[in-house]
Amino acid sequence: MPDVPLIARGRLHADRVAFRADDGTRTYGELLGWSAAVASELLDGGNDLRRTRVALFVAPGAGWTAAQWGVWRAGGIVVPICLAATEPEWDYALRDSEARIVVADAPQAARIGPLCGRLGLRLVVPPATPPGGDAAALPEVEVGRPAMILYTSGTTSTPKGVVSTHATIRAQIESLVQAWEWTADDRIPLFLPLHHIHGIINIAGCGLWSGAVIEPFGRFDLPAVLDRVRDDAYTLFMAVPTIYVKLIQAIDAAGEEDRAAIVSAFRRLRLMVSGSAALPESVHARWSELTGQRLLERYGMTEIGMALSTAYRGERRPGSVGVPLPGVEVRLRGEHGGTIVAEQEPGEIQVRGPGVFTGYWNRDDATAAAFEDGWFRTGDVAVVERGSYRIMGRLSVDIIKSGGYKLSALEIESALLEHPRIRECAVVGLPDDTWGEAVAVACVLEDDEPLDLHALRAWAKGRLSPYKVPQRLLTVVSLPRNAMGKTMKPDVKALFSVSASRSD
Numbered sequence: 082m083p084d085v086p087l088i089a090r091g092r093l094h095a096d097r098v099a100f101r102a103d104d105g106t107r108t109y110g111e112l113l114g115w116s117a118a119v120a121s122e123l124l125d126g127g128n129d130l131r132r133t134r135v136a137l138f139v140a141p142g143a144g145w146t147a148a149q150w151g152v153w154r155a156g157g158i159v160v161p162i163c164l165a166a167t168e169p170e171w172d173y174a175l176r177d178s179e180a181r182i183v184v185a186d187a188p189q190a191a192r193i194g195p196l197c198g199r200l201g202l203r204l205v206v207p208p209a210t211p212p213g214g215d216a217a218a219l220p221e222v223e224v225g226r227p228a229m230i231l232y233t234s235g236t237t238s239t240p241k242g243v244v245s246t247h248a249t250i251r252a253q254i255e256s257l258v259q260a261w262e263w264t265a266d267d268r269i270p271l272f273l274p275l276h277h278i279h280g281i282i283n284i285a286g287c288g289l290w291s292g293a294v295i296e297p298f299g300r301f302d303l304p305a306v307l308d309r310v311r312d313d314a315y316t317l318f319m320a321v322p323t324i325y326v327k328l329i330q331a332i333d334a335a336g337e338e339d340r341a342a343i344v345s346a347f348r349r350l351r352l353m354v355s356g357s358a359a360l361p362e363s364v365h366a367r368w369s370e371l372t373g374q375r376l377l378e379r380y381g382m383t384e385i386g387m388a389l390s391t392a393y394r395g396e397r398r399p400g401s402v403g404v405p406l407p408g409v410e411v412r413l414r415g416e417h418g419g420t421i422v423a424e425q426e427p428g429e430i431q432v433r434g435p436g437v438f439t440g441y442w443n444r445d446d447a448t449a450a451a452f453e454d455g456w457f458r459t460g461d462v463a464v465v466e467r468g469s470y471r472i473m474g475r476l477s478v479d480i481i482k483s484g485g486y487k488l489s490a491l492e493i494e495s496a497l498l499e500h501p502r503i504r505e506c507a508v509v510g511l512p513d514d515t516w517g518e519a520v521a522v523a524c525v526l527e528d529d530e531p532l533d534l535h536a537l538r539a540w541a542k543g544r545l546s547p548y549k550v551p552q553r554l555l556t557v558v559s560l561p562r563n564a565m566g567k568t569m570k571p572d573v574k575a576l577f578s579v580s581a582s583r584s585d
């Protein structure tokens with residue numbers, strides 16, 4: 082029976098290595114057999130999961146892809162879960178997506194098992210290696226069927242599920258494969274988490290589509306990644322700006338011999354890409370000076386995949402995110418309506434094309450509000466400068482980008498308000514050399530005792546993923562509000578600079 086596109090492509094490369102890790106290699110053929118076994122187990126005698134939501138709670142690697150393909154081949158919708166999140170966050174994603182099944186590897190099953198029990202979810206632990214034997218007959222899955230729900234934080238206090246189909250995923254992948262000239266000879270490290278599209282689509286999806294080799298890491302293990310770069314293990318490298326900042330720091334701190342070996346190894350890669358957050362021009366320049374690599378910068382979003390990219394062959398101007406990718410249409414919309422045609426005039430980026438998501442899960446109003454005449458409203462503001470786009474900022478002050486993660490100030494505020502000593506709070510993103518933006522909170526307390534940042538962080542880590550936990554804290558007598566009583570976030574940001582200059 083016909084497979085969904087990404088899996089059908091796997092058949093073209095059956096004998097090639099798909100994943101290489103410390104515990105060995107897995108071929109595309111093994112992924113096919115393994116995922117068929119996962120699908121049979123999920124079907125459990127049935128003939129089609131018919132869009133059942135199946136949460137993935139699996140460490141990055143071949144087992145993750147076998148699980149993803151297994152859900153797809155059984156006709157289900159994959160809901161990748163952040164392994165570093167807290168139990169309340171897992172609870173939210175499982176309930177909101179109306180998941181019925183959780184697929185977990187053995188170590189993760191021990192962590193998620195109790196919650197599955199409480200929510201009455203079926204927990205499936207697939208074989209840890211590709212099994213032999215026959216699989217059940219698998220359903221025919223149409224390309225318009227929803228394939229994945231990814232949770233994204235935004236301008237609401239709870240994350241929204243972004244629904245993509247097999248067809249939108251295919252369009253997102255094919256656009257990048259074409260633009261960046263992926264081939265089966267490519268080899269790429271995968272150290273970004275597998276609950277966002279940077280890891281799922283740009284790295285794993287494009288790699289698997291192309292028959293390339295993927296080297297998974299459980300997390301961004303800087304020394305291990307550098308060792309493999311020195312071994313000439315890769316042709317491609319994709320990361321968020323924070324990772325380039327950390328690599329520059331590591332290279333600057335290395336001894337002369339190590340440093341020479343590392344920079345010459347980076348120099349030999351065919352392409353290095355930065356995205357998920359703004360790449361500071363200083364980082365672009367320093368990386369180029371160190372390694373000779375001009376980072377390719379691209380702009381995208383969970384809802385649309387990648388939209389803009391600087392050239393694979395051609396100019397990669399610092400500060401620019403280039404031009405629309407193949408198959409993607411982009412327009413800038415002015416504050417009072419109308420499409421902007423003049424250079425240097427700012428407008429909201431709006432996107433249309435076959436890679437755009439179909440809607441937010443169970444949120445028709447939010448979906449309707451996210452589109453204008455069929456164009457997706459990104460909420461990001463850009464200008465066109467000498468023919469290519471430059472991102473200027475965001476329409477919402479409540480969205481923060483820290484280390485490539487998109488965070489909602491409202492979501493963090495609502496978690497912090499559960500602290501018994503916090504009466505009111507306002508969360509903002511402050512410019513930060515390493516993280517891009519750092520999460521900062523201004524609090525009005527219930528009492529006059531000081532509140533310690535370390536204690537607050539420890540408390541918050543029980544409720545929020547570690548990367549959402551505030552890095553800066555200021556206690557204030559009252560929050561700056563306008564006549565309507567709304568917190569004025571720019572004024573909250575200013576409070577932090579006043580306090581920093583006072584402590585200088």
Ligand code: MCA
Pocket residue numbers: 272273274277278279280300301302321323324327356357358380381382383386483484485486487516547548549
């Ligand atoms: C880790 N920490 C953070 C972050 N990450 N704090 C703020 N922001 C972060 N992003 C904290 C940890 O909680 C810990 O605190 C301390 O920093 C060190 O943690 P560690 O795990 O060692 O840090 P790391 O491994 O160096 O992680 C940094 C990272 C990671 C690799 C940059 O944040 C990361 O993987 N970011 C990429 C996320 C991503 O894939 N975004 C793409 C979204 P403590 O010491 O207190 O424990 S998709 C997207 O945006 C669109 C579509 C797109 O265009 O791609």
Ligand code: AMP
Pocket residue numbers: 233234277355356357358359360378379380381382383384402459461472475482485486487
């Ligand atoms: P996410 O919702 O996690 O998919 O993050 C998407 C957001 O990341 C976009 O709306 C932008 O604000 C930001 N973003 C992604 N790539 C870039 C980039 N190259 N430059 C600036 N911002 C970016």
